[in-house]
Amino acid sequence: MLIGLFCLTAAAVVRAEDPYIYFTWKVTYGTISPLGVPQQGILINGKFPGPNINSTTNNNVVVNVFNNLDEPFLLSWSGIQHRKNSWQDGVLGTNCPIPPGQNFTYHFQVKDQIGSYFYFPSTAMHKAAGGFGGLRVNSRLLIPVPFADPEDDYTVLIGDWYSKSHTVLKKFLDSGRSLGRPDGVLINGKSGKGHDKDEPLFTMKPGKTYRYRMCNVGMKTSLNFRIQGHPMKLVEMEGSHTVQNVYDSLDVHVGQCYSVLVTANQDPKDYHMVASTRFTKNVLTATGIVRYTNGKGPASPKLPEAPVGWAWSLNQFRSFRWNLTASAARPNPQGSYHYGGINITRTIKIVNSPGTVDGKLRYAINGASHMDTDTPLKLAEYFGAAAKVFKYDTIGDEPPAKGSDKISVGPVVLNATFRNFVEIIFENHEKSIQSWHLDGYSFFAVAIEPGKWSPERRKNYNLLDAVSRHTVQVYPKSWAAILLTLDNAGMWNLRSEQWERHYLGQQLYISVLSPARSLRDEYNIPDNNELCGIVKGMPLPPPYTI
Template identity: 40%
Template structure:
């Protein structure tokens, strides 16, 4: 029996012989020690790889306090690393335990998200392209181009002028032409956003949104459509900061944008991120109340475009 904990509160108890931990995720687990007194292997193996090299295993030993029997025998191989249906089924089984009293994500009490009103939906597709003769990763066929001026500095001093154009690229459709650009999209302050993350790659992907936890409401095959919403779990979805997106499939999450700022939405795979699979979500509130967002200090370091160096 394994009790899984995510994001500070417990999910329902589920019997597991193995647990998929995807890029950027972590768990706390309680293992029921109900076996004969001995030592036992605990093995971590990679997913979506042919396991022929034992050096790719992570091997630990679970030691019963009064055990005098060393570990022995072959290592457990675990489930088929290419069994996506098994992995998806496990992901869907991890749900919030609504009977547990523990710290809750903001807004308070919003485990059940069936009655929230969505303010916007982003449909984002991750893929690859060759741009200016170089291989790139893209979001909606746009590979993120890091500007010389930090986005928040440009936002604060010149409202982004000359550094980025807000909502220049679509968050609901794919560009016809592959290109590089400073992809910054508007997020509605204190609005609920639905993020539909497509994975057009041949390998597993993983997405993270800075500044927020999000409710993982669904996984699906192929292309998402409005009809896919009928498959969502809106009753007890688990809250994560990173969600896996299976190859040639989609994952959907809800997030409440109550945190003003300029937030990075990206692949957690370093190669994908470095080569352009990211964008920024600008959550803006005109209220200058420092309780919402503290102003920049007077001695802020200035850099980048010349017009951003002028006070």
């Protein structure tokens, strides 16, 4: 596989003024014991979790990934919008996986973005073994930030964890079994259950304020995050500055990221950082030590209690507001984009459901369960071979009529019109919470409510200051509504963030094609792009031009 770094046609013209940052990552297996039991983990440069990427708005990020595993591997960059560049999305619908013993160089620009994100393995069940890490995008120095510079900036990766290996978990799903309950919860790869020797995860100087960026990188479970004795001021979530409300704890659903400010204004000693499962019969908890630099005492064994019930969580969601006066990645205020005044051109209603196919568990969207193809969908489309790989619009914009419970299995691709303003409704008829993510975009999460959606529910939408983000939760027997403009050409994954559901089909792709076929709208295929499936050996199509 080629290692070319200059991946995009006209890169010298488009991006010459923006800085480059380079990384070389070696992906290997290694023995880890996050729950006290040795198991096979996936390490990046020998680390679990992997190294953080610390970037600044408009940086060109170049990551050369060497796959030293014994199976194909991909990394995806959760929340990074990859403007005009789904070639770098790192999911099986857009990229050929990196073969064992080979490498691939990702090259993407964090264009007009700020905020807290993470990366993770998108192939098989690799996410259950590690391979994830934090990714932050800082504001440029000339762009004002709506809070004083913190003393330090900490990444906190929380998530549920299984003590069984990723290969065993994959066999469970392939055989038709569910994964069942996780075995524990981790904070930055540690559970805090004694075998971590109570070493501090973070330190704070008395009187100073710190930024904590927490992301739920787990497999299936919502978590509540809190710091003993320390209120948290919410300042950013998934790329948007927020109204700065103060919380004792925050529910962080799978795939979501939040930034909070915490001031070290308590007695100088140790304090527990806590992440515990929500909406589960048996509560699993992880702890980590936050230590004052002049601390003279252990943390109290009495942990702060978590909230109970999903109504509390729903009310917390309703308290989140976009900071309309703060600058975004550019000097203009976030609220200068008046999404509430745009007419909706298409409504897509999505209903998730479990079922069986040939006696095996599958998860579906509107009656269709996605299955990845040997040829990535984006490659098939780009090479004019889409008809040989998939059909567009195998599901409709509405779920099937009641009583139609048959599940079909195959690639699921929605054909979308470039620059349309769309409404997507996630309606959850199940008793478990759902978490949905859309690659390539931020959307406005305008409402979450109990019951079933109907057009009359639009009167309850927040059309002024809903937070622009990329992941939204849907509570049991409830619905969520998002609004967005499809202005980013490419092939984009809309998926369940609960990886068991994702692996067994609760995902689809949205094809957003620009009729102009212009570099103004989408980049050409990178020179180093791996070709696989039916397009391998095909001549490249004529390149896009300005």
